[in-house]
Amino acid sequence: MHIQESEPASARYSPARIRATWSGTGSVEDAARALGFSRAKGYELVRRGRFPCRVLRIGRSSRVVTASLLRVLESGEPEYNDART
Incomplete structure (x- = not known):
């Protein structure tokens, strides 16, 4: 998924934008950015x-x-990936 850098991050990763542009799954990197943390995290x-x-x-x-x-x-x-306590 290629996104223009001039677009604000909040608009790129809004739920409405994600619904309109993502398929059934997305990359860890994009999901991390949507949640507000880095790719490494x-x-x-x-x-x-x-x-x-x-x-x-x-x-x-x-x-x-x-x-x-x-x-x-x-x-x-959160919906932790099989890690709920």
């Missing part, structure tokens, strides 16, 4: 099983479930 949370929304492992790749990301953005409640 996003991958660290994925490794620890603490990313705030559902993450699918597909081979060696990790993909964030778009519907889960939208629920987290709209509710503010």
